[in-house]
Amino acid sequence: MRNHEAMTLAWPAPVVEHPVHATIAVPGSKSMTNRALLLAALAETESTLQAPLRSRDTLLMAQALRSLGTDIQDIAADSAESVAGWRVRPADWRGPIDVDCGLAGTVMRFLPPASVLAEGEVRFDGDPHARTRPMSTVLTALRDLGARITGDRLPLTVFGEGALRGGEVVVDASASSQFVSGLLLSGARYAEGVTVRHRGAPVPSLPHITMTVTMLRAAGVTVDDTEPDVWRVLPGPIAGTDWAIEPDLSNATPFLAAAAATGGSTVIPGWPAHTDQAGDAIRDILAEMGCTVEVAADRLTVSAPERLTGIDIDLHDVGELSPTIAALAALANGPSRLRGIAHLRGHETDRLAALSTEINRLGGAATETEDGLLIEPRPLHGGQWQSYADHRMATAGAVLGLVVPGVTVEDIETTNKTIPDFPGMWAAMLDDEDCAQRPRKDVQGV
Numbered sequence: 177m178r179n180h181e182a183m184t185l186a187w188p189a190p191v192v193e194h195p196v197h198a199t200i201a202v203p204g205s206k207s208m209t210n211r212a213l214l215l216a217a218l219a220e221t222e223s224t225l226q227a228p229l230r231s232r233d234t235l236l237m238a239q240a241l242r243s244l245g246t247d248i249q250d251i252a253a254d255s256a257e258s259v260a261g262w263r264v265r266p267a268d269w270r271g272p273i274d275v276d277c278g279l280a281g282t283v284m285r286f287l288p289p290a291s292v293l294a295e296g297e298v299r300f301d302g303d304p305h306a307r308t309r310p311m312s313t314v315l316t317a318l319r320d321l322g323a324r325i326t327g328d329r330l331p332l333t334v335f336g337e338g339a340l341r342g343g344e345v346v347v348d349a350s351a352s353s354q355f356v357s358g359l360l361l362s363g364a365r366y367a368e369g370v371t372v373r374h375r376g377a378p379v380p381s382l383p384h385i386t387m388t389v390t391m392l393r394a395a396g397v398t399v400d401d402t403e404p405d406v407w408r409v410l411p412g413p414i415a416g417t418d419w420a421i422e423p424d425l426s427n428a429t430p431f432l433a434a435a436a437a438t439g440g441s442t443v444i445p446g447w448p449a450h451t452d453q454a455g456d457a458i459r460d461i462l463a464e465m466g467c468t469v470e471v472a473a474d475r476l477t478v479s480a481p482e483r484l485t486g487i488d489i490d491l492h493d494v495g496e497l498s499p500t501i502a503a504l505a506a507l508a509n510g511p512s513r514l515r516g517i518a519h520l521r522g523h524e525t526d527r528l529a530a531l532s533t534e535i536n537r538l539g540g541a542a543t544e545t546e547d548g549l550l551i552e553p554r555p556l557h558g559g560q561w562q563s564y565a566d567h568r569m570a571t572a573g574a575v576l577g578l579v580v581p582g583v584t585v586e587d588i589e590t591t592n593k594t595i596p597d598f599p600g601m602w603a604a605m606l607d608d609e610d611c612a613q614r615p616r617k618d619v620q621g622v
């Protein structure tokens with residue numbers, strides 16, 4: 177009981193009196209790590225992952241693959257040049273096993289299409305909210321491709337037969353790009369490969385499908401994505417690959433927002449020159465909000481403007497950035513409109529409801545629209561920011577808490593979904609000796 181109480185105590189968000197000036201190394205990309213783990217497990221030969229993310233979502237993926245039979249070992253960093261990571265040796269998969277998906281979309285949408293290749297039952301379940309996240313698109317598609325599955329959401333069971341016919345399938349992936357990515361990642365191992373045709377409102381988060389295609393090609397798989405909304409994966413072997421995992425650019429955004437909100441500057445080392453990560457879009461978004469954004473020699477530097485400007489933006493492709501942008505919008509000097517993100521209602525929580533409720537709890541003026549949020553700046557006050565078990569809600573609360581005294585963030589530990597030690601990183605950011613001692617300009621809107 178005492179442990180539980182300690183775990184759920186609200187975190188007093190640190191307030192700063194001076195601008196944040198810090199250099200932050202962010203851990204590996206969740207999206208790349210979970211794709212690399214799965215492709216490594218489905219490959220013909222051994223793979224390695226350099227600098228993978230080790231957080232709840234990726235440890236759940238690794239645990240599920242190990243339970244199926246995959247051998248995943250730690251590689252220690254043995255010199256200044258060698259980076260710690262994982263060595264993955266593929267093996268035939270056997271059930272029955274139970275897979276805990278936690279609240280990870282990449283586990284619950286990527287593993288059922290792979291587990292049809294196991295011999296035996298693979299039972300999936302997850303956190304209470306995971307049971308409400310949309311799943312039926314990918315499950316119906318798998319049934320159309322020859323799989324036997326019970327359930328339309330978690331909990332569900334895949335009755336693996338060691339192989340799948342595959343072929344062509346029509347899906348409505350307007351609720352999540354992960355339905356498409358999940359089918360493509362395993363498709364090369366189906367007898368006929370897979371062709372996924374999307375019919376419906378536009379697919380969100382397209383950069384994530386591009387990442388899937390890029391990584392499949394890097395593993396020697398032939399993918400045809402020349403026709404819009406159609407992806408064809410030819411059957412064939414997946415090659416063992418040495419994956420270098422990039423820093424998670426979406427997880428860099430709260431640290432960049434810390435600079436933007438306090439009149440400071442943040443440097444992120446290791447910003448890739450070319451990437452499929454959706455988080456790369458933060459450069460243009462912060463520039464549009466008035467920040468100065470520079471990339472030089474793989475270091476991204478974001479410096480704050482005198483006042484942040486509001487923004488009117490379609491985030492359909494990069495929805496996972498919305499909580500960070502909404503937090504900054506609440507501090508800007510004019511109204512903001514975030515559009516194209518109705519699908520956020522199926523994320524870790526209904527993010528449109530959660531963001532509007534929590535911004536308004538602090539005295540803000542956020543309104544939910546059919547496909548996004550309207551945010552008018554208002555002077556904010558302290559209060560308890562609820563996280564809804566959503567890592568990005570928690571980090572958005574931390575951003576606001578930097579400049580709004582008296583904000584506590586409920587369940588800060590939920591950030592562990594994709595960042596191993598967010599409170600520690602946040603404290604280190606504020607202790608960074610680059611932090612100037614001059615008083616912070618008042619950057620709060622209005």
Ligand SMILES: O=C(O)C1=C[C@@H](OP(=O)(O)O)[C@@H](O)[C@H](O)C1
Nearest residue numbers: 207352353354357380381384496
């Ligand atoms: O494939 C992936 O790694 C992801 C795809 C996106 O999901 P949606 O398409 O459901 O938005 C993104 O929001 C999520 O954080 C990660």
Ligand SMILES: C=C(OP(=O)(O)O)C(=O)O
Nearest residue numbers: 279280281282496523524
């Ligand atoms: C939507 C997200 O996660 P998931 O991979 O669980 O869908 C996210 O990280 O913003």
